[in-house]
Amino acid sequence: MMLKTVASFALGRGISLNIARGSVLDFAAPASGVGAIVNAANEGCLGGGGVDGAISDAGGSNLMRDREALPQLQGMRDVRCETGRAVITGPGDYGKLYVPYVVHAVGPAYFRYQGMIMEGREDDPFALPDTLLFSAYQESLQRCQENGITDVGFSLLSAGIFRGEQSMPKVLAIGIMAIRDWVSKTADVGKLKSVTLCGFSEKEAILLQNVGRTILGEGALEISTKERDAGNGRKKEESPKQSCVGEYRDRDHVQRQDWYSGREQQQEIRKAKRSSRNTNGNH
16 A cells, blocks of 8 residues: 555644655655654564564664664663654665664553653643653654654554553644644754654544644645655655555554653653563563
């Protein structure tokens, strides 16, 4: 199935937010651009189930080599990226992927944060994982800015079984708000021109459009009913891949939110992760 753009919203600063139906594996930047996809990774960053496994398979040995080369965090065995953060591999020739960069974003498995309350938001049981989810999106965009990415395609972070009892619309809304706020508040957005959220199913794509309209407003909507190819920048001669049908069935995701800043945010995340490991063991 080709990746098709079904809606596009103007975010300002020359950047568009696109909603596409299909597999993130089929995402490609325009011929003149530099593309990346965002993988829903775990803290080890060496592969997992769902979309993570599909990206690993498509990226081949070069991607696996670069993932293995990511440094382990000091004092944290087998952890290459903390929950709520993102790391990047590339540039590389990554097998069947159409982009030279892969961002590995680690978001929260919501059920692992049950009973963990964020100070000042005691009335919201999802506050901490929501914050991590928000942060994973923004961290991914920051990695793109640092590496001259012009066009990035996101898998839907924490949108599978790892969202636990959080609602699908809320998980998608957090992603869209994180992207909107990063574009509007970041001093230097680099060369970024477009951000694409990839809904694998028709249901996901429709829900993304509806949430986008609610958050960004009808005035930001540029296209809606006429689908267009979101992968016309492909540089490889392969036909669209058909092996990714199950890639979103069992997503390995984890994320955070920019309601805290600087040192306070980092301390909150690390404290949550220590408590999570003590209670549940490693992801």
